[in-house]
Amino acid sequence: MKVLAFVVAILFALPPGQCRAQAITRIGILADFSSVTSDGVSTAASMALQDVPDRDRQLKVETVSADHQRKPDIAANIARQWIDSEKVSAIVVSGGIAVSLAVVGVTGEKKVLSIMSDVALPPRDRKAPTFNWTSNDQLIGLTLANYLVDNGHKNFSIVAPSTASGTALAKATSNVVTGLGGNIIEVSNYNFQGSWSGLRAGAPDATVVVFGYFLNGILDQIDDQKGRLRLAIGSPFFLTDIDKIGRSRLEGAIFATSFYWDANDATRDWAKRFVNARRERSTTPPDMIEAGIYSAVRHYLKALLEARESDADRVAEKMKQLPVDDFFAPNGRVRANGQLVHPVYIVQIKPKNDIRYAGDSLKVLEVIPGIAAQEAACGTPCPKKGACPQSSDQPDCPCPKGNACPQ
Numbered sequence: 570m571k572v573l574a575f576v577v578a579i580l581f582a583l584p585p586g587q588c589r590a591q592a593i594t595r596i597g598i599l600a601d602f603s604s605v606t607s608d609g610v611s612t613a614a615s616m617a618l619q620d621v622p623d624r625d626r627q628l629k630v631e632t633v634s635a636d637h638q639r640k641p642d643i644a645a646n647i648a649r650q651w652i653d654s655e656k657v658s659a660i661v662v663s664g665g666i667a668v669s670l671a672v673v674g675v676t677g678e679k680k681v682l683s684i685m686s687d688v689a690l691p692p693r694d695r696k697a698p699t700f701n702w703t704s705n706d707q708l709i710g711l712t713l714a715n716y717l718v719d720n721g722h723k724n725f726s727i728v729a730p731s732t733a734s735g736t737a738l739a740k741a742t743s744n745v746v747t748g749l750g751g752n753i754i755e756v757s758n759y760n761f762q763g764s765w766s767g768l769r770a771g772a773p774d775a776t777v778v779v780f781g782y783f784l785n786g787i788l789d790q791i792d793d794q795k796g797r798l799r800l801a802i803g804s805p806f807f808l809t810d811i812d813k814i815g816r817s818r819l820e821g822a823i824f825a826t827s828f829y830w831d832a833n834d835a836t837r838d839w840a841k842r843f844v845n846a847r848r849e850r851s852t853t854p855p856d857m858i859e860a861g862i863y864s865a866v867r868h869y870l871k872a873l874l875e876a877r878e879s880d881a882d883r884v885a886e887k888m889k890q891l892p893v894d895d896f897f898a899p900n901g902r903v904r905a906n907g908q909l910v911h912p913v914y915i916v917q918i919k920p921k922n923d924i925r926y927a928g929d930s931l932k933v934l935e936v937i938p939g940i941a942a943q944e945a946a947c948g949t950p951c952p953k954k955g956a957c958p959q960s961s962d963q964p965d966c967p968c969p970k971g972n973a974c975p976q
Contacts, residue, residue: 593629593630593631593656594629594630594631594656594657594658594873594879595630595631595632595633595651595655595656595657595658596614596630596631596632596633596657596658596659596660596661596866596869597632597633597634597635597647597648597651597655597657597659597660597661598610598611598614598632598633598634598635598660598661598862598866599634599635599637599644599647599648599660599661599662599663599664599668599672600634600636600637600662600663600664600686600858600862601636601637601638601639601663601664602636603636603638608847608850609843609847609851609853609855609856609858609859610634610663610858610859610862611632611634612843612846612847612859613843613855613859613860613862613863613866614632614634614661614862614863614866615632615846616842616843616846616863617862617863617864617866617867617870618630618631618632618866618870620867621867621870621871621874630870630873632866633651633655633657635647637662637664637668639664639665639667639668640668641667641668641670641671642671644662644664644668644671644672645671645672645674645675648660648671648672648675648676649675649679652675652676652679652681653679657681658681658682658879658881658884659681659682659683659684659869659879659881659884660672660676660681660682660683660684661683661684661686661702661862661865661866661869662683662684662685662686663686663687663703663858663862664687665687665688666688666734669685669687669688669690670690670694673685673690673694673695673696673697673699676697676699677695677696677697678696679697680696680697680881681697681881682697682698682699682700682869682881682884682885683697683698683699683700684699684700684701684702684865684869685699685700685701685702685705686702686703686704686858686861686862686865687703687704687705687805687858688701688705689701689705689707689708689908692906695907697881698881698882698884698885698888698907699907700865700885700888700903700907700908700909701907701908701909702861702862702864702865702909703827703828703857703858703860703861703862703864703865703909704805704826704827704857704861705946706734706738706780706803706804706805707738707741707946708827708913708942708943708945708946709803709804709805709824709825709826709827709913710738710741710742710778710780710803710804710825711741711742711745711945711946711947712825712913712915712937712942712945712946713778713801713803713823713824713825713915714742714745714746714778714803714945715745715749715937715945716823716825716915716934716935716937717746717751717776717778717801717823718745718746718749718750718751719749720934722751722776722799722801723750723751723752723774724751724752724754724774724775724776725742725746725751725752725753725754725775725776725777725778726754726755726756726757726768726775726776726777726778726798727739727742727743727753727755727756727757727777727778727780728756728757728758728759728765728768728777728778728779728780728783728787729756729757729758729759729779729780729781729803730758730759730760730761730780730781730783731758731759731760735758735780735781736758738780738803739756739758739780742778742780742803743756745945754775755768759781759783759786761783765783765786765787767790768787768790768798774797774799775797775798775799776798776799776800776801777791777798777799777800777801778801778802778803779800779801779802779803779804780803780804781804782804784802784814785814787800788800788814788818788819792818799821799823800819800821800822800823801822801823801824802822802823802824803824805826805857806824806826807856807857807858808853808854808856808928808930808931809853809856811918811930816918816920816921817921819918820918820919820920820921821917821918821920822917822918823915823916823917823918823934824915824916824918825913825914825915825916825937826857826913826914826916827857827860827861827897827911827912827913827914828855828856828857828860828861828897828914829857829914829916829931829933830854830855830856830860830928831854831928831929831931832914832933832936833896835895835896835899836860836896838896839855839860839863839896840854840855843855843859843863852927853928854928860896860897861897863895863897864893864895864896864897864898864909865909867895868888868891868893868903869884869888871887871891872884872885872887872888872891873887875887875890875891885907888903889903889904889905889907891903893909893911897911898910898911898912898939899912900939901939904943908943910939910940910943911939911942912936912937912938912939912942913936913937913939913942914933914935914936914937915933915934915935915936915937916931916932916933916934917931917932917934918930918931919931919932
């Protein structure tokens with residue numbers, strides 16, 4: 570476990586002439602340090618601390634970080650220790666559904682605020698303020714499905730894990746595809762021991778949408794059918810995954826992401842700062858987990874400044890009231906259900922010959938505005954895409970019933 574010694578002074582009003590000892594609060598960052606995020610999450614969090622104005626030095630804020638090793642019991646034990654012994658007032662977690670549920674079980678019991686980077690938990694699993702900041706399977710997968718059908722992809726094979734969440738994602742994706750006029754050729758499943766039913770049928774120019782992380786087996790079949798099958802990745806995917814699997818096997822694949830470092834001037838400026846901050850350890854550009862953690866920690870600190878206390882409910886209220894306007898979520902906001910409204914980028918993996926400089930990995934095909942991505946994630950998009958106003962605040966989805974946009 571590492572403690573980052575970056576300190577931010579937060580405005581904390583005092584009665585005239587009264588002096589108060591400096592209070593300490595800590596933000597916990599839980600991630601898989603052996604995987605895509607590595608120690609970049611710590612760098613991103615420390616950058617957020619540096620970017621909060623240093624005012625009258627009444628509240629000292631630090632971050633602690635730890636590797637949960639993708640094990641729910643380890644994640645829960647660390648969260649409990651942080652809250653009980655280290656004055657942690659908020660926990661930001663990345664690592665999938667099992668780890669996130671374990672952490673939320675502890676934060677709910679202790680009434681501590683939590684921010685899920687890559688999971689959107691249903692209301693029944695929340696007993697304390699909980700936010701989803703960066704991505705989740707439904708947001709990424711269904712936004713991608715909308716884009717594909719709108720841009721000429723008509724025949725689909727869906728490959729998903731043989732789990733409850735995998736089955737639900739396959740069903741939701743099928744509903745989106747058929748609702749927009751596309752065709753579902755088949756749905757096939759795999760388990761995490763490598764058993765897979767395989768692609769049983771084919772169609773000219775079909776698109777295979779893969780959920781989860783069992784890509785190599787699917788790629789074997791797609792490699793054998795070059796020119797017939799196109800690959801789309803429906804789950805969160807990272808730049809480091811391209812190197813692990815091999816660019817030659819993935820070139821042309823399309824996926825959705827909440828952040829790409831080379832998307833615009835603002836993302837490039839922040840990415841340059843990020844790389845400079847950890848140059849001694851790595852020069853790899855940031856991915857969406859690091860970018861999202863920066864944005865989440867920065868916004869939490871702004872809310873802490875406004876609330877002038879670390880009470881979870883008070884800070885959560887301020888987080889929903891304050892606008893989020895940074896490179897990650899320009900003109901963004903936090904909805905009543907704790908979901909950050911932010912753009913989603915539809916990107917394509919470049920072939921080697923198209924790469925112009927280090928980190929030039931993706932071609933941005935389209936930028937989906939935040940509220941339009943939220944509509945797509947419902948699985949029942951509004952009659953006119955983007956018709957829901959940015960201030961739309963339906964508790965669960967912008968368009969949950971009858972495809973009617975709430976006002």
